[in-house]
Amino acid sequence: MVRREFTPLIDIEAEPLLESYKEVRLKYCEIADKVYLNKRWARYNPDILTRLLKESLILQKFTEIKDVTIELSENPLEDTEAMVYVSAIKQGVEVHQEFPLTYKIIREESPMVSKERSGQYYQGIFQLIEGTENARKKAQELIQQAHSKGVFMNKFVETEKQCDYYLSDNHYLQQLAKKMQRLFGGTLNTTSTLHTFDHMTSRELHRVTVTLFCFKFERNALIQKGDDVYLVEAVQKDAKLRNIRTQEKIALDAKEVREHTVLKKQIAPICQRQPHITALHPETFQETEVIVLDGSKIPAAENIKVYVVKNALYYTS
Numbered sequence: 001m002v003r004r005e006f007t008p009l010i011d012i013e014a015e016p017l018l019e020s021y022k023e024v025r026l027k028y029c030e031i032a033d034k035v036y037l038n039k040r041w042a043r044y045n046p047d048i049l050t051r052l053l054k055e056s057l058i059l060q061k062f063t064e065i066k067d068v069t070i071e072l073s074e075n076p077l078e079d080t081e082a083m084v085y086v087s088a089i090k091q092g093v094e095v096h097q098e099f100p101l102t103y104k105i106i107r108e109e110s111p112m113v114s115k116e117r118s119g120q121y122y123q124g125i126f127q128l129i130e131g132t133e134n135a136r137k138k139a140q141e142l143i144q145q146a147h148s149k150g151v152f153m154n155k156f157v158e159t160e161k162q163c164d165y166y167l168s169d170n171h172y173l174q175q176l177a178k179k180m181q182r183l184f185g186g187t188l189n190t191t192s193t194l195h196t197f198d199h200m201t202s203r204e205l206h207r208v209t210v211t212l213f214c215f216k217f218e219r220n221a222l223i224q225k226g227d228d229v230y231l232v233e234a235v236q237k238d239a240k241l242r243n244i245r246t247q248e249k250i251a252l253d254a255k256e257v258r259e260h261t262v263l264k265k266q267i268a269p270i271c272q273r274q275p276h277i278t279a280l281h282p283e284t285f286q287e288t289e290v291i292v293l294d295g296s297k298i299p300a301a302e303n304i305k306v307y308v309v310k311n312a313l314y315y316t317s
Contacts, residue, residue: 032150124208131214185235186214213254265305
């Protein structure tokens with residue numbers, strides 16, 4: 001909140017351009033990075049502080065003011081002193097003056113942050129459908145990092161195939177969903193429902209649900225449907241697949257690959273590396289040549305993780 005009180009100027013040189021000023025006091029919520037202005041909490045911007053300081057100045061009458069510049073410090077929320085530069089025409093002569101101007105920052109928790117802390121408030125839900133363990137961990141990590149920006153997760157529901165993250169900020173929720181899509185692929189779907197009406201701002205408040213139909217596998221995995229086994233060459237909005245037998249390439253979205261089974265890697269001891277790499281088949285216990293599908297190099301280790309497809313062994317990084 002801005003409260004202005006008359007404060008006489010002191011230590012002003014003779015015939016100053018500035019007669020007095022009204023002290024600026026600004027409420028600031030550090031967690032949400034918002035200030036209280038005109039009876040509402042708004043995102044902080046240094047321009048807001050600059051404008052308030054300009055409006056607080058009371059300049060000499062009968063003086064033609066040409067320009068007023070406010071120069072804030074590098075951290076205006078901590079170092080609460082600004083420099084004022086005034087250019088004016090006085091008695092036909094152009095005059096320039098500069099002087100310091102102080103203000104007060106009052107740190108206070110906004111009502112919205114108080115609700116968020118209580119765990120009872122959320123603006124929207126990010127739903128992660130399917131997704132790998134890495135995808136779920138990444139979502140938690142990104143949300144944890146957002147705490148410093150005033151974003152809270154006030155509820156978390158996890159099932160075998162879905163995670164629901166109840167978040168306090170709709171804007172961040174949509175940023176999170178897009179970033180997760182870039183990292184892990186899949187299809188986004190957004191819905192919005194009217195939650196309440198803010199009589200203070202005369203605005204409708206909506207709760208948003210953003211659903212990411214994610215893939216249950218990552219790049220270089222092998223997936224199977226019937227007798228066909230596919231190498232996942234890329235994961236974007238669609239999964240780019242290559243049939244390891246026919247070399248046919250196809251693209252499927254996250255919903256279309258639900259009927260495919262993700263094959264699991266098994267440990268196989270290396271038998272020899274020259275002239276071909278062979279390993280002990282985990283099921284038949286026969287020495288079997290290892291087929292590298294993605295052009296990667298097999299590590300120099302005693303055991304490697306391979307995909308078992310019938311009598312064949314396949315390696316991907």
